[in-house]
Amino acid sequence: MSGAGREILKVAMPKGRIYKQASKLFREAGLPIPSDFDDTRKLIIELPEAGMEFIMAKPVDVPTYVEYGVADIGIVGKDVLMEENKDVYELLDLGIAKCRMSVIGLPDWKPVINPRVATKYPNVASQYFRELGQQVEVIKLNGSIELAPLIGLADRIVDMVETGQTLRENGLVEMESIFGITSRLIANRVSYRMKNEAIQSLCDRLQETLGAKL
Ligand SMILES: Nc1ncnc2c1ncn2[C@@H]1O[C@H](COP(=O)(O)OP(=O)(O)OP(=O)(O)O)[C@@H](O)[C@H]1O
Numbered sequence: 703m704s705g706a707g708r709e710i711l712k713v714a715m716p717k718g719r720i721y722k723q724a725s726k727l728f729r730e731a732g733l734p735i736p737s738d739f740d741d742t743r744k745l746i747i748e749l750p751e752a753g754m755e756f757i758m759a760k761p762v763d764v765p766t767y768v769e770y771g772v773a774d775i776g777i778v779g780k781d782v783l784m785e786e787n788k789d790v791y792e793l794l795d796l797g798i799a800k801c802r803m804s805v806i807g808l809p810d811w812k813p814v815i816n817p818r819v820a821t822k823y824p825n826v827a828s829q830y831f832r833e834l835g836q837q838v839e840v841i842k843l844n845g846s847i848e849l850a851p852l853i854g855l856a857d858r859i860v861d862m863v864e865t866g867q868t869l870r871e872n873g874l875v876e877m878e879s880i881f882g883i884t885s886r887l888i889a890n891r892v893s894y895r896m897k898n899e900a901i902q903s904l905c906d907r908l909q910e911t912l913g914a915k916l
């Protein structure tokens with residue numbers, strides 16, 4: 703891909719832990735993305751040489767930007783896709799920001815009637831317990847979810863586990879793994895048709911790079 707005279711792809715990029723891994727993957731795929739932006743506070747980054755513009759979003763908002771078409775494509779964790787359930791195409795598993803969604807509790811956890819479950823993912827948690835036929839009260843928190851069982855707010859939590867460090871340091875145990883998480887490339891349905899060549903060419907490059915890593 704070379705810069706001039708080409709349609710620019712607007713990419714909703716998650717700020718934070720995914721960005722560095724995503725921009726590294728793009729660079730490995732041969733896209734000229736300077737590493738200067740790894741710690742930037744800029745919210746819109748024009749990258750004409752790469753034929754792109756990055757919109758630096760809060761991770762949970764990426765599917766919203768893509769669904770509304772203010773971004774043509776985006777990068778987002780499977781956790782957010784499962785929770786938000788937006789009308790977007792999921793194009794590619796990028797294999798980055800790998801972790802899992804799990805049910806977590808204290809080691810001496812015992813079943814109670816109508817237990818409370820704290821989570822950043824109320825839809826995922828509700829569906830999981832509904833499918834098990836278990837009635838629970840889901841409490842939405844926005845971070846430090848592991849605090850909830852420690853201070854008696856909830857019996858269990860549904861949250862992400864990567865290295866397990868947070869669980870170990872807080873004396874919690876993983877009781878059940880619900881699903882694996884990696885970041886995905888998603889696309890707006892109209893953009894996918896209107897900018898198909900650019901999107902497909904990006905997918906091909908990324909797929910080739912991911913294939914070479916296996
Ligand atoms: N410990 C982890 N290891 C690997 N990937 C993770 C981990 N925690 C989260 N992720 C992935 O990275 C994504 C973004 O997480 P991050 O913590 O950067 O966002 P956030 O919780 O919205 O942050 P903030 O609220 O600080 O902006 C998650 O949606 C998930 O896919």
Ligand SMILES: O=P(O)(O)OC[C@H]1O[C@H](OP(=O)(O)OP(=O)(O)O)[C@H](O)[C@@H]1O
Pocket residue numbers: 844845846847848861862863864865866867868869
């Ligand atoms: O298994 P580990 O490697 O310890 O990673 C898991 C932790 O990472 C995430 O938290 P995050 O850093 O996003 O903090 P927050 O939930 O408080 O925002 C997640 O919510 C877990 O708490």
